[in-house]
Amino acid sequence: MVEKKRLNIRLSLEELRIILGDRVVWKGSTEQSLKGVASLDQALSGDIAFLANPKYASQVEDCEASLILVPEDFDGEPADDQAFALMKHPSLGLAWICGAIERQLSPPPEPGIDGLASVSPDASVSDTACVGPFCVIEAGAEIGPGVHLKSHVTVGRGVKIGADSVIFPHVSVYAYCEIGARCRVHAGSVIGSDGFGYATVEGVHHKEPQIGIVQLEDDVEIGANTTIDRARFDVTRIGQGAKIDNLVQIAHNVQIGPGSVLVSQVGISGSTELGTYVVVGGQAGLAGHLKVGDGAMIGAQAGVNRDIEAGAKVRGTPHLEMTQFARIAVLQKRLPEFFKRLTALEQASE
């Protein structure tokens, strides 16, 4: 159904050997230069394919890819003009290859500040950072080595951005927020907008100025058009290695633990704290001032209004433990039958 779009990619087997390094055992070989990546059932000659999930192992035999990444214990043999790369984590090997392809398609620019950027003389920008056109960097900001601010990024007063972070176009980082090393923030996201707080007196909503900050720890990725509000007084924190998708709302004073994953359109209300490696499904919403334990999983569209224990799996609005939710969902569908049976009993007992 999807006609394949071909970008102009060329990787020789020799280059791939270098990318994958000595973590790999090779079987077979190919004369093809590699031109793309595809799933096992769609790959053609010239493609790289991969077996990440054992349930698709049977697809390897008929796969026409010129190179297939397979687990280290995979016991099939490559066809003619086909190579297998055996490795502990084929999905990781694939990530390295795609990274190399990405660098080929979009080579990183030369360090330096574009002539059309607006940089305060009181800001500090590393010599190895790259600042694109129409960026604004205000006084006191510190831009670390290897940072890449694509175009139209606004970096407020006193902001710190750690080494090798990449900030995409139209991102706004409000004053004094801190972004760690190796973070990625996608286009249009807003880091440090005001928390939503008003003191309502005699019918007037008086603004409560929000004087805290947002801190992204190292290795955080933020999707596109996501919003993270600054804390009322101290810190809204996104823990090390957490990954947040597009259009997510993080309210003031929220704490997201390291390694947590928030899927698109999730909303977390003020002061709620997520532990480590919490997973929140798309469009779920969490009320304020809750605690979610380490490793909890919150299903898509859930409405969470109470604390959640470590390791719990929940779903629904208000949320229920996942198996309870499933059982009740089944019974709800049987409500019409249920009413009939009840009525029949009533008639029989008259």
Place this chain on the structure above:
Amino acid sequence: MVEKKRLNIRLSLEELRIILGDRVVWKGSTEQSLKGVASLDQALSGDIAFLANPKYASQVEDCEASLILVPEDFDGEPADDQAFALMKHPSLGLAWICGAIERQLSPPPEPGIDGLASVSPDASVSDTACVGPFCVIEAGAEIGPGVHLKSHVTVGRGVKIGADSVIFPHVSVYAYCEIGARCRVHAGSVIGSDGFGYATVEGVHHKEPQIGIVQLEDDVEIGANTTIDRARFDVTRIGQGAKIDNLVQIAHNVQIGPGSVLVSQVGISGSTELGTYVVVGGQAGLAGHLKVGDGAMIGAQAGVNRDIEAGAKVRGTPHLEMTQFARIAVLQKRLPEFFKRLTALEQASE
């Protein structure tokens, strides 16, 4: 309740005759110059009104509008100093008139590249395109004839934008994505941000670089602050003539069929495929790797976790066929009564 805001619009009946062309039969006439558009029950002298839905036909008689667009079989007669325009599709006629008013209010700018834009010497920009201030066009991009990039649009490396498309401020189009002819992309939308994919190995979420693209076919409209992620390897595709509202999330590898309509805040998870003319109500969410058949209708806030057949109408989380959903919603409200009846039976049988 709504005091009317008057923009400085002036259209003579003669101009309107030209706009509507020979597809129209005229009855009556007016000396008024036309200054605005309003619904039948609010229109005053000098307004243009329209009868698009037959159930409001009785409002035509008392309507004070100077011009009323009516269906070709409408049998009423205009009042003094009032004109009727009889046509097959009054709503289409209204669209043409509003288009003319819009061009009067916001005349298209002269072609050319604003002196404050940043355009790569390796990009190709048509002589008839208009590139606004603070736009960035990277190497290898191709901007077609009649395209209008308003201000602050970022066009990544190798992007193609087809003839007569209009891109509003602060839109980001990431590298290599393709936008067809006559598309409109509203302010702040992001086309081609990274799909949300990580290979998690020993507690570390390793980025899976996303090397595919997004393709908008011809005549697609995208609302404001919507996000469409690039495919992992190939193409996230929005089919010809599809219309997508504000704040919608489209994940990597999603396929939206031609003519489909997605209302605001919808989220579609990775690799899900919608057929032609699918309608998805506001805030609905679809899980990944699903297939939704042609012409299916998905209600607002639905949570879709299974395939949907062509023409089906569904609602609820997890989704149910729409009449089943309605029946169960009614029975849920009767649960208190139901429990009482059950308890009464139990007591009677003791």
Place this chain on the structure above:
Amino acid sequence: MVEKKRLNIRLSLEELRIILGDRVVWKGSTEQSLKGVASLDQALSGDIAFLANPKYASQVEDCEASLILVPEDFDGEPADDQAFALMKHPSLGLAWICGAIERQLSPPPEPGIDGLASVSPDASVSDTACVGPFCVIEAGAEIGPGVHLKSHVTVGRGVKIGADSVIFPHVSVYAYCEIGARCRVHAGSVIGSDGFGYATVEGVHHKEPQIGIVQLEDDVEIGANTTIDRARFDVTRIGQGAKIDNLVQIAHNVQIGPGSVLVSQVGISGSTELGTYVVVGGQAGLAGHLKVGDGAMIGAQAGVNRDIEAGAKVRGTPHLEMTQFARIAVLQKRLPEFFKRLTALEQASE
């Protein structure tokens, strides 16, 4: 859990006396200069704390803050080197103090138009307005006194922005929209994008050009990445003093009454009208053409598909009166028990 981030704040007690003015009765005194704000249970020496909610009154005695704002009828006594400020509304006093801190951290810039802004010669910009770098102001726009457009703001043709409003980076205000006095619009929000309307004729969705506007009345605050669509013909209106959070969608022709509060990720469909002081919880969705009475409260994630009376409190999808929702939520969890009891009765009656 939250290590405190200290910004470089210094306020003397004398400065605080001036900020709080003569509305305050003072008890005790402190030699500390004030360096931050914290909650009663976290404040240390050098902090300002506050008692806004009487249920925390017992925390005052052990609080180490150097200054505590308390209600005017609070009868405790300050410790050594500690001051109490007694006032009618401590939360308001806190807001004033935080405002002063914010001005210290982010001093307002000098009036004037940045050399890197693009301002039409046919626009009118007050001498006391401040226009940041990479702003675009089109012909006929009127920027009032004291307005601050941060960077990358786009102000369309004929737009009016009232006195002392602050518009954050990457906000788009489409042509002819009107923003009142003392409004705040956070980064990435879009004011006046096209309403989502098409005339579908023979399988083609024909664009209905949207020729109305958006009007924000005075004292409105809009969060980050929120979208407000222009009306089809007349006005989408946000009433005086209404507060709207991040990522909210307001469709064309919606009317939001004065003082209403919309939490993050809410969606309001076309032509729906909210009265005064309506509160809508996060992620709730309202269908089109509804009327919601003054002071109604709509719970988080609710799906509203019918009119709501003044003062009503609702929740759920489709929405129910709040106590009815709660009762049914409890009974749904008992459905497994219920089915067992029904089956037992059936077996007994056989």
